[in-house]
Amino acid sequence: MLLHCGAQVVDRQDLFEVITPNGTDTWYPIPHRDLLHEVETQLRESGFIIKGESHALTHDGARYFGVIQVSLPTRNEDDFGWVVGLRNSHDKSLPAGLVAGTQVFVCDNLAFNGEVKLSRKHTRFAQRDLRQLTARAVGQLGDKFHELDRRIVTYKQKxxxxxxxxxxxxxxxxxxxxxxxxxxxxxxxxxxxxxxxxxxxxxxxxxxxxxxxxxxxxxxxxxxxxxxxxxxxxxxxxxxx
Structure with missing residues (x-):
């Protein structure tokens, strides 16, 4: 399910075993496992159902990208579903973040749209504030998913x-x-x-x-x-x- 050209697909245990490097006075890396755990927790607390997941690592584990399949109890899924893309890095290459996207069931295509960066990036107190930051980011996903539904209907009509x-x-x-x-x-x-x-x-x-x-x-x-x-x-x- 996951796009993985140039990346190594891993399971949860492999992901959790990635060692987080020591930080500096200005850089505080977030462990990949902590980001995943907090996002999953906030998704469930926001009413989303987690239906599947896939994870990949690049650059010897320094960069992480994950995909979580989600839905709502009230959503009637047709030919496509919702996915949340996660990203994180231990090499200062990119901030932790989320991205809203879609998965087309018939061909397993993925396409991503609205990006939500965690506001503190990997700066001081980012680890301490991770729950608050992920809650804020997940809170923005609902509107983005409904926007995706509307635009896909319009694409079909064009x-x-x-x-x-x-x-x-x-x-x-x-x-x-x-x-x-x-x-x-x-x-x-x-x-x-x-x-x-x-x-x-x-x-x-x-x-x-x-x-x-x-x-x-x-x-x-x-x-x-x-x-x-x-x-x-x-x-x-x-x-x-």
């Missing part, structure tokens, strides 16, 4: 002739949602989808042609490109604010 689809592919290169070398793969998925669910000529089918190629990139790159892709499609279907 008819796309080939000419418009081809234009979006080029614009995706311009906004760095894909690279030039990935254009043929996206066009192949658009013209001859692997899954019949994406035969309709609409925005949702093209979006999944893009997210299919994200399986070949590392998690951090996938997050950045997914956010750029959502921005591009929102603009095209007049969802951008």
């Amino acid at each position: 008819y796309l002739p080939d000419r418009s689809a081809h234009d979006l592919v080029i614009r995706a290169v311009d906004c760095r949602a894909i690279t030039t070398s990935q254009v043929p793969a996206v066009l192949q998925e658009w013209r001859k989808p692997q899954h019949e669910e994406f035969l309709p000529r609409n925005g949702w089918s093209l979006f999944n042609a893009f997210s299919e190629v994200y399986k070949t990139v590392n998690p951090q790159t996938a997050v950045k490109r997914g956010q750029a892709l959502h921005g591009l499609f929102d603009s095209h279907v007049a969802l951008a604010s």
Whole structure:
């Protein structure tokens, strides 16, 4: 389920055994296991159901990326579900954070949209304040998930002739949602989808042609490109604010 090109997929025990380096006067690294525990706790306390998880490490355990599948008791899941992406680092490369995203059931594609950074980063008292910080971050996820639901409905309603689809592919290169070398793969998925669910000529089918190629990139790159892709499609279907 997890995008893992360039990353090592691990289980919870492997993740918990990663040694957190000693901090400095200005840098206080958060253990990967503590971030995961607090996020899961806050998700449950906020009413989310945790349905699955996957974890990956890069750079000899210094960088962590996880995916948690979540839902609500009142949500009727159709062809896609909600996921929370987690990230953390022990090498000062990025702050701890969360990102809201979707998982398409038929093809297991992932796409990420709204990023929520933990406000203190890895600074003094970040470990002490971890529960408060994660509660604040998780509190923002509900609105982002419902925004994702609304935009996907709009993508499905947007008819796309080939000419418009081809234009979006080029614009995706311009906004760095894909690279030039990935254009043929996206066009192949658009013209001859692997899954019949994406035969309709609409925005949702093209979006999944893009997210299919994200399986070949590392998690951090996938997050950045997914956010750029959502921005591009929102603009095209007049969802951008």
